[in-house]
Amino acid sequence: MAEPVVTTDGAHGPDGDDATRRDFIHIAAGAMAAGAGVMAVWPLVNQMNPAADTLALSTIEFDTSKVAEGQQVVITWQGKPVFVRNRTAAEIARVKADDNAGDLKEPQTDAERTKPGHEPMLVVIGSCTHLGCIPTFGTGDFGGWFCPCHGSHYDAAGRIRKGPAPKNLVVPDYEFTAGSTIKIG
């Protein structure tokens, strides 16, 4: 081969070693500056997350025996309305019959949305999953809730059946602690 052979010595010349060290310093300093920048920005980003006192308000208790059959009570949890609905036998029968209905956008059975032994009691966050309006009780085509803002219909299990909302009304984390008392959060 006629091409000149390039050796490492030849490539660097007299200043070769210095240049390599300088490159290292540049890269190391740049990386440190980037790391420091991220560390400096992080507190500014993180301060926007919920503060400790906001998070401290995360659980509440409620006695569901206050809710008469066929009625709902709206309680506030984390600044949001929560519907606690005591459903009638007819309403439960209707939603159970619809467990496999074809128009469910987010298929869920009624049993998945309630606690065993407490079928009449449905607990959902009362915020339409479309844009957050509060749906009205007992209206709409499915006897559950109707969001008047953009026309989303929910059934008595809080499942979205018709309209622009993409998801079922959210069931928050809750459990029955003693008898009829629930602890949300």
Added chain:
Amino acid sequence: MSEHPSTYVPKSGIEKWLDTRLPIVRFGADYLSLPTPKNLNYWYTFGGILTLCLVIQIATGIVLAMHYTPNTELAFASVERIMRDVNGGWLIRFVHANGASMFFIAVYLHMLRGLYYGSYKAPREMIWILGCVIFFLMIATAFLGYVLPWGQMSYWGAEVITNLIGAIPLIGEPILIWLRGGPAIDNATLNRFFSLHYLLPFVIFGVVVLHLWALHTSGQNNPVGILIPKDRQAKDMIPFHPYYTVKDGFAVLLFLILFSTFVFFMPDALGHADNYIPANPLQTPAHIVPEWYMLPFYAILRAIPDKFGGVVAMFGSIGVLFILPWLDTSRVRSMRYRPTMRAFFFIFVFVGLGLGWCGGQLPDAPVIGSFKTFTLIDGDLNSYLWLTRLFTAYYFAFFFIILPLVGLKETPLPIPASISEPVLSHPATVSGLVPAQAEKKG
């Protein structure tokens, strides 16, 4: 124009001293003596009016912030205190609230002017893009400010608009909580909205400076839309002061009459009555509507049957403005010489107004009385939902189909060689009886 030689001669000792250290007086003097096309019509005065609007908003806003309390328990009452107890507080608040509407009236006319005369085309793309940045910041600022009184419409507007972020797949929900500072719109949200509402006008001010810098670098467009030939500059250009300072001054006076009419005679006409009800997180207003200047975008949001799709379309309707200079393929700037495009432009203006009208109506309501048609996909054909979709389709078609295609296909009218030509060649004008015909159009 950047090559415009400075004619400023410092006279007094202090001016000479300052001129060699910080030539700020020279900067101002050069601005006033800037050669400007002599055929600018009244559609061009909105730049000056907008500057005035920004100054009014910042001045009244700073004063209002001295009396306002950004706390969910106190915000509503502090606004009512401004209205009842603070000396002249009612006036300052009404000027600020109506000033936002005036700002948007002026900015929409300013943008349509730019669209009509092709002010966004080379070499002025940067002016246009910076203008779009200002418009986007204005929308953000207006929204943040609208939330501050913590009335029903404020609260639910914030609820709906922040919920849009939650529509983003996967990361939407954490970002939503991060933006709100809690699981729901609350004190943290109000407090940060106030902070940002105070900050953004100064950011807008900064971008306005860049907007003007770009304008003075590439030179002003004009209703004829042609570059002024070098040899005609002495004849076709006039200094900004006194010619346009006086013309703008007259337009500002007319604008202030309109402004005052709203402030003094119908200060709540452009607002919503529900905002005089304190925010109630447990009750939704029957019909949530944004301020009038957001209605077209709100209509586009509602037109799309998918939540995330609606958000994409809404932001897309503003985002498309940024790439407008590259969507228009015509080499002729002004629509005066583009008869086909001019027709599509006026349909676009009508569609924009139509979208605003639809945004204020209930989507399910029929457009024509009780006339019953048939259901198409998810709504009756005779409903605002479908009318909005028709308008939305035209809105996007205007940018993505009409502008590129018409630019390639249409035969523009012959453009004049200079901005004086259409005036001088007009027989009536030569006899000195009638003002220039071209000035009256569009």
